[in-house]
Amino acid sequence: MARAVALPRRWQPAIEFGLADWQGWLSRGASREIDQRRLFPWLAVCFGAGILLFFQAEGRPALWAPLSGLALFAGFAAAFRSRPAALAVCVGAAMVFAGFAAGALRSRAVEAPVLSRIVIAPMSGFIEAVEDRPAGKRLLLRLVDLKGTSEVDRPRRVRVTLRKGEGLVAGQFISAQARLLPPPQPAWPGGYDFGRDAYYRGVGAVGSILGPVKTLDPPAPPPWRLRLAAAVDEARNILTQRIAAAIEGPAGGVGAALVTGKRGLIPEATNDVLRAAGIYHIVSISGLHMVLAAGTFFWLARALLSLVPTLALMWPVKKMAAVTAMAGATGYCVFSGADVATIRSLIMTLVMFGAVLVDRPALSVRNLAIAAIVVLAREPEALLGPSFQMSFGAVAALAAFVPLLQWGRFEGRSNGRLETALRWLGRHAVGLVTTTLVASIATAPFAAYHFQTLNPYGLVGNALALPLVSLVVMPSAVLGVLTYPFGLDRPVWQMMGAAVSQVLDVSGWVGGFGGSSVVIPALGLGALALFSLALLVAAIFASALRWLAVVPALAGLALAAAPARPDIYVDRDGQGAAIRNAAGRLTFVGKTSAFVAEQWLRADGDGRDAADVNSAAASAKDGARCDPEGCVVESVDRRNIAFVQKASAFEEDCRRAEIIITRLKAPTLPCAALLVLDREALAVRGATTIRLGADSIEIRSVRKGDETVARTTAATRPPVPAARPARAVPEQDIPEDDRPEPDPSHDDFSSDGPG
Incomplete structure (x- = not known):
């Protein structure tokens, strides 16, 4: 693939200037x-x-302000068009305002009610999409009624799970009792924001169906868009089941996901194997699949057209094949669900083949920039997600670094067929390994920031699996879809299944290496920004100025090597917390959900399993002193941090603890604690992290942002009484109805969510 693209010029040699000639x-x-x-x-x-500035803004920015700035600088650009430097500055400023305006327009376009509290009530609505899962189904509903909720406050769409659901198909009108929750906030400040993704997808609540589902006659015919979406979703489900039945086993779920985008039938163990091998990206329809599908259409069309001499000689066969590839890629995008990541990949693919139509290089930084602008104008929020960052980052890196390949060693005149074949194999082997290495290095900072995981053997996994995916799996997928209407597709799916099984075997082998998945502390925003700047400089500059990318890259490495890890994690409702103990590891107290505990461990670079640390026995082992009223943990700097379960513990903990965390409302009594995070404080802040410094504590929360509180010196603090002995675990004193539920939606937005 790397050989087929139009490459930019090679990198300039080393920096050619002395300190006195840097200006020149x-x-x-x-x-x-x-x-x-x-x-x-x-x-x-x-x-x-401009989009980043919009998402940093507080409240709801006015739309007229960025539009006015855009018009103003566009006018300046027209006035200074004869002065290149001034023109460049004005056009750049205009684009900043345009990005800000795009964010404001998008937020207004998708604005819809979001549930603000837990609701258990009957609901009714149209099924927009159905996804089969190993343990039930997941439905996307367009609500028509939610009892006890006014039309103004009723969410437009909800996503719910149920254990059975046989016979449910997209387009039906159903009624059921449901437990709905607001889309969850990030588990920690800087973590993946499920609520933001749900907002931009029009999903105002998540939850589960509690009882039987009734199929009813709709009160009114559904809109045509809903009918079309339901018809496409039902066709996808039918083909998904057909492929899974033909292949069987985990390979069937993976094969179906590659064609229809439905990943619900893939067992979680298989997902873990693919992640460990660094090739999980193959099951998410995105750039790789779109390029392979479009490339298959392009090759087939060009080969068939070339068989007709008149067409081959008189018509632009290459451009006709490009149009065929664009049509095929569009159809693949629609049938695979037109997910956010898939649409982004389609836009980029259309731009590339559009360049072929106008006789321009298919892969160039200019085309990449055009695709990025189109994607971001349509979905400004995509800039914040890993899918956009990793896909565009990988392509930008390939455009910048592929010219470094030394193709010449495989060129030249061959002395025979064997030598020709060896040269061909060598050229493509080096191309595959090098492009995989470049893409892996380019996307590593984004993977570290969003997923806190690196796969050191991903190069091996990709080098062994991608040839099968490129040469067998995806061509078989295209051929299977073409033969499906004739009922002749089963042998094709079985051939694809054999190749998918080999991919899974390779994944299991690579994932079995020691250290195949390395959990690292979450990368800071500063380090991510520096790595991104380095990538942009290396990819965009064509001259020796590219070497300036070394500066931000080294600075990013320096920041990444010394991550600023929080010392305390607090759940958004105070049900649980994790406190760094004197040994430097997190001690869990309270009743933190398994999913939130996993997110905290990943953010801290802790490879322990959440089930092993999120229990009363594990808390006591990690240094927590607990009784029925709460827990006290000695922090990494030997301060007492209290987690209160009962109101009777406040008086004692206010005397001896520096920080108090509780899901209760703190009483209005004098308290010597430096910080009290109770129900009211957490309602204002949401999920919170705390860093303990020598002179102050730094508080960072989802809703309130950054705060700093000066610490009281040890000499002026009250004396610490003897610690109360460990007794019964505090969890048993929480009423069953008050125990937090695991987030039912933590995998609902998996296209950009944590891996």
Whole structure:
């Protein structure tokens, strides 16, 4: 694949300037950038900067402000068009305002009610989508009625799970009793924001169906968009079951996911194996699948057209094949569910083949910038997710670094068929390994930031699995879809299943290596920004200015090597907490859900399993002193942190603890504690983390942002009484109805969610 693309110029040699000539070096580099028309890709960067500014804004920014700025600088650009430097500045500023305006427009376009409390009530609505899962089904409903909730407050869409659900198909109108919750906030500040993704997908609540489901006649005919979406979803489900039945086993679920985008039939153990081998990306329809599918259509169309001499000689066969590939890729996108990541990949694919139609290089930084602007104009929120960052980051890195490949060693005249075959194999083997290595390095910072996981053997896994996916699996998928209407598709699916089984075997082998999955502390925003800047500089600049990317890359490595890990994690409702003990490891207290505990451990770079640390026995082993009233943990800097379960513990803990955490409302009594995070404080802050410093504590929360509180010196604090002995576990004193439920929606937004 790397060989087939149009490559930019090779990197310039080493930096050619002395300290006294740095101005001349910069001037020569800037001149070449202008000559190579490399200023255009920076427009996409400016557009993205405007989107980032929008998401940093507080409240609801006015729409007229960015539109006015856009119009103003567009006018300045027209006035200064004869002055290149001023023109570039004005156009860049205009694009910043355009990005900000795109974010404001998108937020207004998707605005819909979001549930603000837990609701258990009858509901009714149309099924928009059905996903089969190993333990039931998951439904996306367009609500028509939710008892006890006004039309103004009723969510437009809800996502619910149920254990059975036989006979339910998209397009039906159903009624059922449901338990609905607001879409969950991040488990920690900086974590994956499920609520934000749900908002931009129009999902205002998540939950589960509690009883039987009734199929009813709809009060009114569904809109045509809903009928179309339901018809496509039902067709996808039918084909998913057909493929899974033909292949059987875990390979059947993976094979079906590659064709229809329905991943519910893949066992979780198989997902873990693919993640450990670093090739989980193959089951999420995105750039790789879109390129392979479009490439298959392109190759088939061009080969068939070339068989007709008149067409081959008189017609632009290559462009006709490109149009066929664009149509095939669009159909693949629609049939696979037109998910956010799939649509982004389609846009990028259409831009690339559109370049073929106008006789331009298919892969270029300019085309990449155009695709990025189109994607971000349609979905500004995509900039914050791992799918956009990793897909565009990988392509940008390939455009920048693939020219470093030394293809010449495999070129030249061959002396025979064997030598020709060896040269071909060598060229493509080096291309596969190098492009995989470049893409892996480019996406590693984004994987570290979003998933806190690295797969050191991903290069091996991809090098062994991708040839099977490229040469057998995806061509079989296209052929299977073409033969499906004739009922001749079963042998094709079985052939694809054999290749998928080999991919799973390779994944199991690579995932079995020691250290195949390494959990690392969450990368900070500063380090991520520096790595991103380094990638942009290396990919966009065409001159020796590319070497400037070394500066932010080294600075990012320095920040990543010394991550600023929180010392305390607090759940959004105070049901649980994790406190760094004197030994430097997290001690869990309270009743934290398994999913939230897993997110905290990953963010801390702790490879322990959540089930092994999130229990009363594990808390006592990790240094927590607990009784029925609560727990006390000695922090890493030897301060007492109290977790209160009963109101009777406040008086004692206020005397001896520096920080108090509780799901209760703290009484209005004098308290020597430096910080009290009770029900009211957490309602304002949401999920919270705390860093303990020598002179102050740094508080970071989802809703309130950053705060700093000066610490009281040890000499002025009250004396600490003897610790109360460990007694019965505090969890037994929490009423059963008050115990927190695991987040029912933590996998509902898996396209961009934690891996």
